[in-house]
Amino acid sequence: MGKETTRRGFLEAAATTALAITLGRKAGLAAEAGLSEYNWEDYSYVYLVDASKCIGCGMCVQACQKENRVPDGFFRTWVERYRIGEGGRVEVDSPNGGINGFPATILDFKVTKGLFVPKLCNHCKNTPCTQVCPVGASYTTKDGVVLVDDKRCIGCGYCVQACPYGSRYLHPVSHVADKCTWCYHRITRGLKPACVMACPVGARAFGNMKNLQDPVRKTIATQPVLVLQPELLTRPNCYYKGLDKEVR
Amino acid sequence: MEHGKHLARMILLVFLVLVVFHIVRTLFTPSSFGRYGHYRADNVAEQMAKPVAYGGSASCEACHSQRNAQLKGGSHATVECEICHAPLSSHVVDSGKIGEMPINRSTMLCLRCHERWDGRPGKFPQIELEEHLGKMGAAVGPEVCVGCHDSHDPKMGR
Numbered sequence: 001m002g003k004e005t006t007r008r009g010f011l012e013a014a015a016t017t018a019l020a021i022t023l024g025r026k027a028g029l030a031a032e033a034g035l036s037e038y039n040w041e042d043y044s045y046v047y048l049v050d051a052s053k054c055i056g057c058g059m060c061v062q063a064c065q066k067e068n069r070v071p072d073g074f075f076r077t078w079v080e081r082y083r084i085g086e087g088g089r090v091e092v093d094s095p096n097g098g099i100n101g102f103p104a105t106i107l108d109f110k111v112t113k114g115l116f117v118p119k120l121c122n123h124c125k126n127t128p129c130t131q132v133c134p135v136g137a138s139y140t141t142k143d144g145v146v147l148v149d150d151k152r153c154i155g156c157g158y159c160v161q162a163c164p165y166g167s168r169y170l171h172p173v174s175h176v177a178d179k180c181t182w183c184y185h186r187i188t189r190g191l192k193p194a195c196v197m198a199c200p201v202g203a204r205a206f207g208n209m210k211n212l213q214d215p216v217r218k219t220i221a222t223q224p225v226l227v228l229q230p231e232l233l234t235r236p237n238c239y240y241k242g243l244d245k246e247v248r
Numbered sequence: 249m250e251h252g253k254h255l256a257r258m259i260l261l262v263f264l265v266l267v268v269f270h271i272v273r274t275l276f277t278p279s280s281f282g283r284y285g286h287y288r289a290d291n292v293a294e295q296m297a298k299p300v301a302y303g304g305s306a307s308c309e310a311c312h313s314q315r316n317a318q319l320k321g322g323s324h325a326t327v328e329c330e331i332c333h334a335p336l337s338s339h340v341v342d343s344g345k346i347g348e349m350p351i352n353r354s355t356m357l358c359l360r361c362h363e364r365w366d367g368r369p370g371k372f373p374q375i376e377l378e379e380h381l382g383k384m385g386a387a388v389g390p391e392v393c394v395g396c397h398d399s400h401d402p403k404m405g406r
Binding site: 038052053054055056057058059062063066067081082083100101102104107111113114115116136137138139140141142147149151152181184185186188189191192194197198200201202 | 278281284285286287288291292294295296297298299300301302304324326327328330331334335359360361363364365366367368369372
């Protein structure tokens with residue numbers, strides 16, 4: 001009996017995986033043939049971080065690293081810990097991007113409030129990074145994702161300097177600019193970005209502004225949300241809830 | 249008419265420079281560049297074709313439906329399988345098993361989420377490990393948590 005169940009389970013798994021692979025391949029081909037199946041006109045992606053929910057476990061950073069083969073010591077997403085005391089005392093840390101969580105270090109002041117803030121590329125609507133690229137390697141897709149063409153990039157690093165959020169780095173092996181893609185290979189297959197999937201407390205959410213029923217769209221429309229450094233007029237597509245004034 | 253000759257030469261030269269520039273530019277610009285904007289359009293398909301590592305709990309469900317049901321019924325329902333184990337791509341590829349899924353029973357893994365830290369939202373269940381174990385009469389050990397808690401359904405007394 002047990003053996004039969006296993007076989008059945010195996011066959012079901014085989015069918016599911018085969019289907020997934022076929023769909024995945026089709027998506028890739030569709031893109032080459034002018035994006036007929038995945039229509040990027042139907043999407044305008046948006047990201048929502050709820051800092052008041054984040055527990056700082058760093059599972060998102062770990063998932064991002066594994067999904068996108070991010071080299072050690074570099075981050076497409078990271079988590080910052082803010083510990084704030086009375087009299088303007090603030091301690092901010094992000095040991096190794098928070099990939100292994102945070103040490104329970106003791107500070108020399110009494111922490112009266114604290115929060116964890118996940119950070120990633122803001123995929124700005126008016127982004128400085130693509131404007132400075134001399135070879136057209138950085139660009140924004142029609143569905144609102146800022147990407148780097150690694151075959152086109154010459155590794156000059158202008159975009160790394162231009163980004164006010166520190167979202168980009170030069171890859172130590174390929175020597176080209178690298179950054180968060182909102183897991184473009186996942187979202188165009190209908191999956192969530194790896195970091196959103198990995199979050200156990202729902203501090204990270206991903207949505208589509210062109211879908212009127214989208215819960216993230218609804219939250220952004222009906223609740224108080226912020227963007228990071230709005231004074232720079234970069235118009236981020238990454239929104240934050242539950243921030244403190246100390247967060248930059 | 250001597251000046252006319254000079255003018256003709258100059259025009260020819262400018263024309264040649266333009267032709268050479270155009271040829272060089274065509275040679276060095278990828279064919280799909282500029283189809284959607286100031287970038288190589290083929291890169292969009294390249295980005296989409298990258299392999300997926302994390303399959304999500306739906307892909308685990310196919311073989312491990314019982315475990316999945318237990319997980320979804322407990323307080324760890326929002327914790328994805330692959331987060332404590334490993335990405336699906338290290339376990340199954342093209343519907344064939346390629347490797348064992350690691351099982352991490354370490355206390356450190358549990359503490360990543362459940363140790364009491366400054367800044368952690370107060371409502372989230374968290375412990376001081378030694379105090380918690382002291383109440384239970386247990387000593388700190390590398391895999392002490394799973395001795396009492398089932399990681400797929402960790403709430404006690406259910």
